[in-house]
Amino acid sequence: MSQTKPATKAEETGLRILDSALTLFRQEGFDTATMRDIAQKAGVATGAAYYYYPSKDAIVMDFYQRSCAEMQPKIEAALDRANGLEARLRELIRVKLVHFAPNRGVLRALLRNGADPKHTLSPFSPETKAIRDIDIACFRRILVDCGTRIPRDLEPHLPGVLWFFQMGVIFFWVIDESPNQSRTAKLLELATKSVATLIKVSALPLMRPVRKSALQLIEVVKADQV
Amino acid sequence: MSQTKPATKAEETGLRILDSALTLFRQEGFDTATMRDIAQKAGVATGAAYYYYPSKDAIVMDFYQRSCAEMQPKIEAALDRANGLEARLRELIRVKLVHFAPNRGVLRALLRNGADPKHTLSPFSPETKAIRDIDIACFRRILVDCGTRIPRDLEPHLPGVLWFFQMGVIFFWVIDESPNQSRTAKLLELATKSVATLIKVSALPLMRPVRKSALQLIEVVKADQV
DNA sequence: TCTTTATTCTGAACGTGTTCAAAAGAGTTC
DNA sequence: GAACTCTTTTGAACACGTTCAGAATAAAGA
Numbered sequence: 247m248s249q250t251k252p253a254t255k256a257e258e259t260g261l262r263i264l265d266s267a268l269t270l271f272r273q274e275g276f277d278t279a280t281m282r283d284i285a286q287k288a289g290v291a292t293g294a295a296y297y298y299y300p301s302k303d304a305i306v307m308d309f310y311q312r313s314c315a316e317m318q319p320k321i322e323a324a325l326d327r328a329n330g331l332e333a334r335l336r337e338l339i340r341v342k343l344v345h346f347a348p349n350r351g352v353l354r355a356l357l358r359n360g361a362d363p364k365h366t367l368s369p370f371s372p373e374t375k376a377i378r379d380i381d382i383a384c385f386r387r388i389l390v391d392c393g394t395r396i397p398r399d400l401e402p403h404l405p406g407v408l409w410f411f412q413m414g415v416i417f418f419w420v421i422d423e424s425p426n427q428s429r430t431a432k433l434l435e436l437a438t439k440s441v442a443t444l445i446k447v448s449a450l451p452l453m454r455p456v457r458k459s460a461l462q463l464i465e466v467v468k469a470d471q472v
Numbered sequence: 473m474s475q476t477k478p479a480t481k482a483e484e485t486g487l488r489i490l491d492s493a494l495t496l497f498r499q500e501g502f503d504t505a506t507m508r509d510i511a512q513k514a515g516v517a518t519g520a521a522y523y524y525y526p527s528k529d530a531i532v533m534d535f536y537q538r539s540c541a542e543m544q545p546k547i548e549a550a551l552d553r554a555n556g557l558e559a560r561l562r563e564l565i566r567v568k569l570v571h572f573a574p575n576r577g578v579l580r581a582l583l584r585n586g587a588d589p590k591h592t593l594s595p596f597s598p599e600t601k602a603i604r605d606i607d608i609a610c611f612r613r614i615l616v617d618c619g620t621r622i623p624r625d626l627e628p629h630l631p632g633v634l635w636f637f638q639m640g641v642i643f644f645w646v647i648d649e650s651p652n653q654s655r656t657a658k659l660l661e662l663a664t665k666s667v668a669t670l671i672k673v674s675a676l677p678l679m680r681p682v683r684k685s686a687l688q689l690i691e692v693v694k695a696d697q698v
Numbered sequence: 699t700c701t702t703t704a705t706t707c708t709g710a711a712c713g714t715g716t717t718c719a720a721a722a723g724a725g726t727t728c
Numbered sequence: 729g730a731a732c733t734c735t736t737t738t739g740a741a742c743a744c745g746t747t748c749a750g751a752a753t754a755a756a757g758a
Contacts, residue, residue: 255706255754256705256706259706259707280743280744280745281744281745281746282743282744282745290706290707290708291707291708291709292708292709292745292746293707293708293709293710293746293747293748294706294707294708296745296746296747297705297706297707300746301745301746302745302746354588358585358588359584359585362580362584362647363647364647418693421588421589421590422696423696424695424696429692429695429696432692433689433692433693436685436688436689436692437689439685440685440686440689443685459662459665459666459669460666462662463659463662463663463666466655466658466659466662467644467659469650469655470648470649470650470655481736482735482736485736485737506713506714506715507714507715507716508713508714508715516736516737516738517737517738517739518715518716518738518739519716519717519718519737519738519739519740520736520737520738522715522716522717523735523736523737526716527715527716528715528716
């Protein structure tokens with residue numbers, strides 16, 4: 247599980263706690279696995295876990311941050327491999343789902359608190375801003391030289407909107423209990439196609455008023471996610 | 473707060489617990505108010521609260537159910553008052569926001585677990601199905617004689633989609649910390665207008681393929697919300 | 699080497715939601 | 729009224745996340 251070499255002893259203990267936690271989360275779920283279990287499995291006292299992580303949620307947070315870092319190269323590869331707006335969008339999201347797949351239950355704990363930006367977890371919180379910015383940058387990269395003309399007025403907001411769309415898909419995936427999450431696969435297929443078409447169509451001169459309305463909406467929604 | 477006459481003594485105790493809980497929830501928030509506080513304020517032992525409510529969440533659930541029942545007449549009035557698809561949709565949602573306003577924090581606790589249908593709370597859970605069905609029926613009522621032609625293929629699904637849209641607005645409202653939730657007001661204005669336009673446009677013969685795509689998407693998403 | 703300081707770890711304790719065996723009432727039957 | 733059932737109420741106890749005063753260990757300076 248831990249791919250980095252443990253430099254110091256303390257660092258090694260921290261990783262052992264993280265690994266124990268993730269293993270238990272996978273085996274019995276986030277809620278069932280107790281901090282006492284995690285500490286015991288890591289061979290330390292209960293309190294030690296709190297020396298490394300300020301809370302149980304913080305473990306999930308750390309997992310999330312590490313996952314996003316690990317994913318970056320895979321995402322680069324996917325974007326090189328795929329051509330065109332639709333394929334790139336779909337593959338980018340697919341990479342994330344595949345990467346998170348073994349820890350789907352852990353991710354559920356992360357998204358449990360929905361979009362409440364006041365909660366530490368939640369992809370909208372200030373704590374996750376750094377990750378969010380990197381993420382959104384990926385969506386900006388999707389758009390350059392993708393073969394689809396992006397309307398000037400829409401362009402600066404589109405990465406954020408696509409990121410939001412991605413969050414919707416991930417959210418759906420996390421609570422999707424169909425065998426092998428096949429419904430999410432279908433959704434991803436259909437939804438990316440629709441999104442790509444929508445963007446293409448929105449570039450038509452006739453669609454200017456529609457774009458205007460959409461932009462107004464985006465403005466209102468974005469106001470707090472500074 | 474309690475408007476119904478307490479028939480039996482037990483019923484009266486139950487209501488006292490509910491009232492105490494809601495008062496404390498409003499005063500100090502759902503998390504800060506403890507079951508011990510609630511019981512004490514109601515003048516009973518801690519365990520008594522659990523004789524009437526199986527859990528702290530269940531109190532919020534009861535509040536939600538009662539609220540929805542109380543709201544029904546107000547909704548009827550709003551639908552009589554308003555004409556046209558857009559106005560009806562907007563007023564229906566506005567009635568709900570106004571009614572919930574004093575207990576916005578309580579509703580936040582309800583929506584905290586997002587869309588996880590496995591959680592007892594959550595507007596998607598089996599426990600809330602009854603309320604959901606009544607709610608969706610209201611949106612069906614919006615559509616009849618609203619002056620807008622609804623496409624045949626879209627018509628059976630539209631009430632559910634509008635209900636979902638409403639949930640989105642409520643969710644936004646619950647986490648909206650702008651003064652007097654003015655951002656939600658703006659969002660409601662813009663979003664209902666867009667939705668109404670979208671429905672009108674979707675009726676054009678030219679839009680048949682777009683409708684098809686949308687319907688496929690709806691099919692996939694609806695599969696679990698039996 | 700022997701202090702002194704900083705880091706790492708311990709385990710008891712707190713407050714929380716929740717459970718439960720048993721007590722207290724309230725009705726009903728003889 | 730006494731015995732018996734059913735409903736209501738109690739308060740101690742449990743498991744959990746979390747805190748914290750202090751012990752153990754490591755690092756640094758004399």
